[in-house]
Amino acid sequence: MATASAAGNQAVMGKALREGIFAGVVAFLMFLLFVGIETYQDINNALVWRTRWGLLAIFVIVAAVGRFVTVAFIKPHIDQRKLNKAKDGLLDVSEKKGFLRRHFLKFALVLLLVYPFLSLLIVGKQGSLKYVDNFGIQILIYVMLAWGLNIVVGLAGLLDLGYVAFYAVGAYSYALLSSHFGFSFWILLPLSGIFAALWGIMLGFPVLRLRGDYLAIVTLAFGEIIRLVLINWTDVTKGTFGIAGIPKATFFGIWSFDTGAPNNFVKAWGLSASSVYYKIFLFYIILALCMLTAYVTIRLRRMPIGRAWEALREDEIACRSLGIDTVTTKLTAFATGAMFGGFAGAFFASRQGFVSPESFVFLESAVILAIVVLGGMGSLTGIAIAAAVMVGGTEILREMSFLKVVFGPDFTPELYRMLLFGLAMVIVMLFKPRGFVGTREPTAFLKERRSVSGSFTKEGHG
């Protein structure tokens, strides 16, 4: 027995060694040109090259050792665990969730509500600008966008790769109407949502009879068309220069956050001047918008329209056979999703004070879609976690100035943000193809509510 296992062990080691060497050779050939050679422009602006053997060696070693360790230790370990589980004959029956997990949502909400004050308390006014704005608001914008897209992709199963178009419609509606007509934030916020919804219907009408990947590509095309029009229609949109000087949101018209205004919030409350109050105010607006999105989504899921969306995702033909008008059902999903995109856009414009087509590139759509899928389609909690991890993670990278000590002063961690984001997308999908939360909560029950395992839900054909 012992000798057999030793022989088996040796075989595994041999295999691991072979595969490790193979991986090293492959990595060497792959990275030889791109990592081993660096191209740069010299003083005469001519392109020249130099070698980076050290860096190449690191890449090759990491690949080889990584593969060796995977084959030699990690894989047998995983197999062993699977085997043990099968032997025990027990699949993990979900034990009673702990107190923290049961009340996770309540804790999260309370934490979010006190978050700005907490950061004020801990890092002070100047320090909390970063935490409220770059982390809080930034993440919540993505949460809202992803929840909006979730209605289209996660519930109705319509793959939309041009969602950013509605974000852009909302942002530009706000930017243009406020700078030309001086409408206030609180009028323009709903208006931007309505405009975006109308655009959703307009774009949705011709494309929604398309299926699957074709729908994805057409929505991508529409997204790009809108961006290109924004770039080229310079008379209205000022092209790539963008629209600057967009008015700030007001405290429901009572107080203003413009420093010069007589009813300035800071003065009215006798606070010392700081932009952090405006940021905190914005934080609560976007938090409220997120809650609205979540509330509407949860309510709609229990309404016939929401059920029809999910049914559409599961089987469109069956829907038609049950008398459900699939075209209007899809359109409502598209329009509802677009509306939330429009809200987020209006908020974005007022927060930045500046919009330009740069903010509405395809990559944004991809990131939002990635958050929806990584979180687990249809699951609000999962999506919020994914947004926090992915957006927050890349923001943290900006902060890691200590890495300069390790990698030298030329090291700029921001450069690696998108690289790591892309890699994270791949890696999360490989390990959790259904996202962080793969189960589905039923919308009605007779005796008890039991989550539906992800293996039963479909992902739609649109």
Place this chain on the structure above:
Amino acid sequence: MASGTVTMTKDTILKVEHLSMKFGGLMAINDFSFEARRGEITALIGPNGAGKTTVFNCITGFYKPTMGMITLARKNGKELLLERLRDFEINKVGGVARTFQNIRLFSGLTVLENLLVAQHNVLMKASGYTILGLLGLPTYRKAVDASIEKAKYWLDKADLTDRADDPAGDLPYGAQRRLEIARAMCTGPELLCLDEPAAGLNPRESAALNTLLHSIRDEGVSILLIEHDMSVVMEISDHVVVLEYGQKISDGTPDHVKNDPKVIAAYLGVEDDEVDEVIAVELEGGHH
């Protein structure tokens, strides 16, 4: 042979006249006419590739027929031309529900949710197209309660009450078949079209299916079904239409059809004198 020009008698629910369907150069259905009577179980049988499912898809709006008329008489006296309705209107306006040969359930929704989705149109109206429902008006609440009652009724009929909160995809095959029928019934149809409901069922499930179908008929719902399994057809149908190569070759009571030499030759593809023997074996409950 019944001709398509006969006027609709009072007890006719569905009349198909001169139906033709062409796919490219292939004539799948060629000048096919038949009638289904109200309150009866009509079976459409024929060898593989005879065009039965195509006829079904024409009736239920998934294909637009190349030629022909499909008239549906509703209980309220209205006559509808089904080929002019859009696909979902066949169910919504026409009151025709159907099931599919390869079961199409919403597998990620629970059994109960499947039955609630089927009541979409009623609930949509009651919810004021979502807007009033969001406000939680009492009329909508009442409609929701009624829809759950209706779902419970059909859960009970289909013997699925115990599994109501399980995902539909988790049910065994026979239960999925029954659920699909229950779901179709929740749309409140006058005509129920079943595409091979007994396919792949074991004898016990098959018997349960027969009971379910009879109870549906007893509620006054007419049934049109496609079936391969002769024992099912002969046992439950009131009226049988036989299709071969897209054309009708026989039409009448099960007994009439069973003894029609044309059917025997087409359906079994053997010499006439061997046929009686084979049918006898079939009727004793063997499959195929």
Place this chain on the structure above:
Amino acid sequence: MEYFIQQLINGLTLGSIYGLVAIGYTMVYGIIGMINFAHGDIFMLGGFAALIIFLIITSFFAGIPIALLLIIMMVVGMLVTGLWNWTIERIAYRPLRGSFRLAPLITAIGMSITLSNFIQVTQGPRNKPIPPLVTDVFHLGGLTISLKQILIVVITAILLFAFWYIVNKTPLGRAQRATEQDRKMAALLGVDVDRTISITFIMGAALAAVAGSMYLMYYGVASFNDGFIPGVKAFTAAVLGGIGSLPGAVLGGLLIGLIESLWSAYFSIAYKDVATFAILAFVLIFKPTGILGRPEVEKV
């Protein structure tokens, strides 16, 4: 008239490049039904491989014949890019085959982001210009045709023929077509499905690498974000020609190239990409099967 023909020639050149990239999209979509979003970046990678090879070789052998240089650039580019696509398929796409349908799409988008940022990080964000490689120009009446345009069209024609031959006349091609039709059945009949799919990815990458080298030769510059727009255009070409069809991909590529250059010449350069995307939308809405694609019947 001469102006028109001139634009036609420019369009054909550009279209050939799109066509070559489109073949990669069409083959991968045909065989595993996946939009390989990273394919545009594979094309970009091919261009960079050619660029780096060019720099290395010219710095050692200054007087090397241009033809030989081009051949080395393309061949090395094909090998390196093929290896990349093989690896990507092996580690990022294969484990997800047969899983949740959106997973491979998201992975491919992630790969696309990874590849372009990888090049940005390792080679820098700035445009990389190289001196012109092929400068000969022919004058025919008022027309100007450059040798590089002729080269691009001829190379595309040769590669199209070669690949058409492989797919339609060789056992490998038969395995590919069988895998495309029914993966399980093909496996049951002894086709090594994994290997066939791997080879398809390598073939697509090789063509993209050639296209990348030619793009570099034509424009004389490479950039890390060159993958996206040409990638989308090539995908448009594949759809326009009928996804799954090799000649369709090239035909679609040529049409896109022509439309782009004629639109720029007669309407507005600014909106040339809008034209491409609008065509993509129109084709998909009104003739989703494309020009040479097979019609698809909805199964009930």
